[in-house]
Amino acid sequence: MTEPLLRIDGLHAGYEGQIVLRDISLDVPEGALITLLGPNGHGKTTLLRCISGLMKPSKGRIEFAGKRIDGLEADKLVARGIVMIPQGDMLFPEMSVYDNLKMGAYLPVARAKFDENVERIYTLLPRLKERTTQLARTLSGGERRMLAIGRGLLSGGRILMFDEPSLGLAPIVIDQIYEVINDLKAQGRTILLVEENADRIIELADRIHLLDTGQIVWAGDGHELDSQQQILETYLGG
Amino acid sequence: MNYFIQIIVSGLTFGAMYALAAVGLALVWGAFNMLNMSHGIIMTLGAYFALLWAEYMGMPLVLAAPFALVCGAVVGVIAYFISAHWMLKQKNFEVTIIIATFGLGMALEAGLLKFLRELFRTAPYSQPLSLGAKSFMVADVPVSYQRLVVWAGAIVLIVLVGLFLSRTTAGRAVRAVAQNRDAARLVGVPVRRIYVMVLALGSGLAAVSGIMLSSFKDVHPLMGGDPMLKAFIVIVLAGLGNITGALYAALLVGMVEAAVKVLIADKYGFAAILILVILALIWKPAGIFGRSTVARQ
Amino acid sequence: MxxxxxxxxxxxxxxxxxxxxxxxxxxxxxxxxxxxxxxxxxxxxxxxxxxxxxxxxxxxxxxxxxxxxxxxxxxxxxxxxxxxxxxxxxxxxxxxxxxxxxxxxxxxxxxxxxxxxxxxxxxxxxxxxxxxxxxxxxxxxxxxxxxxxxxxxxxxxxxxxxxxxxxxxxxxxxxxxxxxxxxxxxxxxxxxxxxxxxxxxxxxxxxxxxxxxxxxxxxxxxxxxxxxxxxxxxxxxxxxxxxxxxxxxxxxxSFPLLLFIISMLVVGGIGRLWGPLLGAFLLMAADEVFKEVSDWRNVGLGVVVLLFMVFLPEGLAGAIEKGWQRIERLFGRRETLGQAARSDDKASSESGD
Structure with a gap:
């Protein structure tokens, strides 16, 4: 078996003495869609912040493409190909949609291919094309999420990490967003996805991890999860 | 009518100088919440750099301002690496950096005084970049050519800064950092490098602003303190970090100061500005150009 | 107190x-x-x-x-x-x-x-x-x-x-x-x-x-x-x-007096009980000792304020307090170690469930 693209081993993290994540270990193989499922406030976003370098873990290691990366600054990690697609509050509110996208291609490698890539983004997310000159803060929740996705895709990473892509959105918008994720998976992109809601990912995910109060309590694929009604009820409220 | 023209002319001049100083302060605040109390001494140093270039090195006068701008930027970079760089993780960074840069500014000012006392003289020098009192008349009011140069210089620099911020990748990165630091890091912006860059830019502008000041008033080691405080007032009035607002606020402050100086007396200029800003803060705490009432607590 | x-x-x-x-x-x-x-x-x-x-x-x-x-x-x-x-x-x-x-x-x-x-x-x-x-x-x-x-x-x-x-x-x-x-x-x-x-x-x-x-x-x-x-x-x-x-x-x-008084606060330790007294004493003493080089007074004060804010923002009183606590911890070490061991036991028994 080959090395996974991303490997997390015995990770602990927390804020000001309060432990949020305990002994998290998981692998993300190249080309796979791995998900982390769990209720809000149980450390999902914290894990993504640790991987993307916005936060330093207190213990454990993170390896990417065979090299240890925990403790590196976020901008260095983007250059290595770790791209986080945050929730809608992580945009540049006073910039136009176009400038936000352009920021996604900030690094030289991505910048060189921006013009070509941005057209692809517009076909994938046509709503953005309609709104290129609008300021990000004037967008609706769904549009912001799409902009975040578009911006992340333009960074051209080797792994995409989605932070609760469906949170707070209308079902029809969620459908659109998962369509995009489905497309990305079909293209063979490596994806780590964090969600609260199991519905959309049971079919999609290659492997699902359940997170409860900062610990992984169960791991398996979608069918196993489906058959384990009890787990679903206990952790995800059915 | 004469008074009116006089006020406009000198108000525009004050406004232009404060705008350059304030834009630098606002950029730095916007990028990483640093209020640089050594801004004033950098203005002073700018005037001395121009003097050094033109008078003591005998270099072409036209290049004195660019030389001062570059030197000011270098001082800004040094200031970053001996203060802010080590303090970014402090819990009260906003406050501790004020005290630290106040100390730095005072040390530089006292050092400059000492240096000049030993080697040259502390008495004012006249700014070689000044065109003197040569002037033309606008409806009986003499307008010196020097003012035209100051206006043109300020406009050119501000337009350049505007283009930098809106059209270049680095400028976009500066705005990105100011708007959402974590998001900027997530797209690969090396935020600390942006901090250095912004402080260099702001300090370079301060240096040029210092030359302008000295072209009316001579070069003196203590010349920067008062205009720095006025630049602070300008950015408070505009709402901290609001750069376009700072431009308008600089003009407003310049006009008010000029009006008070022309109509009442020189020394009440600053007091009038202060009253203006206090009233503005009570009436509209987010700054008079603030978009919304941002909580300032 | x-x-x-x-x-x-x-x-x-x-x-x-x-x-x-x-x-x-x-x-x-x-x-x-x-x-x-x-x-x-x-x-x-x-x-x-x-x-x-x-x-x-x-x-x-x-x-x-x-x-x-x-x-x-x-x-x-x-x-x-x-x-x-x-x-x-x-x-x-x-x-x-x-x-x-x-x-x-x-x-x-x-x-x-x-x-x-x-x-x-x-x-x-x-x-x-x-x-x-x-x-x-x-x-x-x-x-x-x-x-x-x-x-x-x-x-x-x-x-x-x-x-x-x-x-x-x-x-x-x-x-x-x-x-x-x-x-x-x-x-x-x-x-x-x-x-x-x-x-x-x-x-x-x-x-x-x-x-x-x-x-x-x-x-x-x-x-x-x-x-x-x-x-x-x-x-x-x-x-x-x-x-x-x-x-x-x-x-x-004037600013020089403001600087002098700020440096007392900063050197002593902001928010510390004994900070003001310690700072005032040290700065006045330094003023006496360095009278010979009083030309450099404000340069020195400025640098002191800068250095303290960068490296020791809690001031000397804060540093002394921290040092004291460390000494106390050194002497009280056995108890704290015992506590740590107990909580470890608890943690492992929990994860074993």
Whole structure:
């Protein structure tokens, strides 16, 4: 078996003495869609912040493409190909949609291919094309999420990490967003996805991890999860 | 009518100088919440750099301002690496950096005084970049050519800064950092490098602003303190970090100061500005150009 | 305040009271009493900044205001200076209330900028004061100098009056004990306030602002209260300063004095019980020791402030406290280790479930 693209081993993290994540270990193989499922406030976003370098873990290691990366600054990690697609509050509110996208291609490698890539983004997310000159803060929740996705895709990473892509959105918008994720998976992109809601990912995910109060309590694929009604009820409220 | 023209002319001049100083302060605040109390001494140093270039090195006068701008930027970079760089993780960074840069500014000012006392003289020098009192008349009011140069210089620099911020990748990165630091890091912006860059830019502008000041008033080691405080007032009035607002606020402050100086007396200029800003803060705490009432607590 | 602190306080007070009886050189007495004066200002600033979190840079302006009130009442109305001190204090309170109402609702950074601007305006107005106002013409018909003395400053308005009691040589000892009394009052007030309900309110606001607010603790109200209370003694200290020197001038509002007093606060340790005293002592001592190179004084002070803010923002008192705690932990190590082991047991039994 080959090395996974991303490997997390015995990770602990927390804020000001309060432990949020305990002994998290998981692998993300190249080309796979791995998900982390769990209720809000149980450390999902914290894990993504640790991987993307916005936060330093207190213990454990993170390896990417065979090299240890925990403790590196976020901008260095983007250059290595770790791209986080945050929730809608992580945009540049006073910039136009176009400038936000352009920021996604900030690094030289991505910048060189921006013009070509941005057209692809517009076909994938046509709503953005309609709104290129609008300021990000004037967008609706769904549009912001799409902009975040578009911006992340333009960074051209080797792994995409989605932070609760469906949170707070209308079902029809969620459908659109998962369509995009489905497309990305079909293209063979490596994806780590964090969600609260199991519905959309049971079919999609290659492997699902359940997170409860900062610990992984169960791991398996979608069918196993489906058959384990009890787990679903206990952790995800059915 | 004469008074009116006089006020406009000198108000525009004050406004232009404060705008350059304030834009630098606002950029730095916007990028990483640093209020640089050594801004004033950098203005002073700018005037001395121009003097050094033109008078003591005998270099072409036209290049004195660019030389001062570059030197000011270098001082800004040094200031970053001996203060802010080590303090970014402090819990009260906003406050501790004020005290630290106040100390730095005072040390530089006292050092400059000492240096000049030993080697040259502390008495004012006249700014070689000044065109003197040569002037033309606008409806009986003499307008010196020097003012035209100051206006043109300020406009050119501000337009350049505007283009930098809106059209270049680095400028976009500066705005990105100011708007959402974590998001900027997530797209690969090396935020600390942006901090250095912004402080260099702001300090370079301060240096040029210092030359302008000295072209009316001579070069003196203590010349920067008062205009720095006025630049602070300008950015408070505009709402901290609001750069376009700072431009308008600089003009407003310049006009008010000029009006008070022309109509009442020189020394009440600053007091009038202060009253203006206090009233503005009570009436509209987010700054008079603030978009919304941002909580300032 | 722990018992340890009471003992330190009593000890220091004893030394300070006994000091003049050791017949030290006169200039050392003069330095010591100036140190008491500054320490009083710093102790009140510590209350404002360290406890209440108000980043006021107007403390030196309030100090100068007190001095000018005393000087002007003494000079123009011929009051005994002892009557002017309470008025100086009240003047300080009034001034601080004005500033406080204008800016305390705003974020700390605005407070710093506005208070600094207020100080600067006060400096400019006094420095350029050369008007023969109508009032002044009545009071000073012959000379018609400016009301505040302008750039020259103001003199000949009286003193504490110890010269007539103790004589031409020992009056300074009277001044010494007067300043010491002021400092003792200043320290006691600072201790009492920081351990009163006000201090608790600020602690509550720091620990959990939302909870504190929901219980009706208004930060603005308490900040205004502390700001005004501390302004009283700060301004009185200014009055005492004027009375001791017999002269006031704009150097009292100037940046070098602000720098000197800030460095006391910073070196001592912001928000620490013993910070102001430690800082005032060290800076005054340094001033004596480095008299030879006094040209470099402000350069040195600036660098000291910078270095402390960068590397030791909690000041010497904070560093000493931390060191002390480490020593205590070293001695109490066995117990803490035992506790850690127990909690580990608990954790492993939980994960085994």
């Amino acid at each position: 722990k018992r340890r602190d009471y003992i330190i306080f009593a000890l220091l007070l004893g030394i300070a009271i006994a000091y003049p009886w050791l017949h030290p050189p006169r200039y050392l007495i003069a330095s010591a009493l100036l140190m008491f004066c500054y320490a009083t200002v710093v102790s009140q600033w510590n209350l404002v900044f360290g406890m209440a979190g108000i980043f006021s840079l107007a403390q030196v302006a309030i100090f100068a205001l007190g001095a000018y009130i005393t000087a002007m009442l003494g000079r123009y109305l011929d009051w005994s200076l002892w009557y002017t001190f309470p008025l100086a204090g009240l003047g300080g309170v009034f001034f601080s209330l004005l500033i406080g109402v204008a800016c305390l609702r705003l974020r700390g950074i605005y407070v710093a900028l506005l208070t600094l601007a207020v100080s600067q305006v006060m400096f400019v107005l006094i420095q350029t004061d050369s008007m023969c106002s109508s009032l002044n013409k009545v009071l000073n018909p012959a000379t018609c100098v400016s009301l505040t003395g302008g750039a020259q400053g103001l003199g000949s308005f009286g003193s504490f009056g110890w010269r007539s009691v103790l004589g031409g040589r020992d009056w300074i000892i009277g001044d010494y004990y007067t300043m010491l009394a002021l400092l003792v009052v200043g320290l006691v007030v600072a201790f009492v306030i920081s351990h009163s309900r006000i201090g608790l309110a600020f602690k509550a606001l720091r620990d959990n602002e939302e909870l504190a607010r929901s219980r009706g603790i208004s930060q603005f109200k308490y900040q205004l209260l502390v700001f005004a209370l501390s302004a009283f003694l700060t301004a009185v200290a200014g009055g005492f300063y004027a009375a001791h020197f017999g002269a006031v001038g704009t150097d009292m509002i």
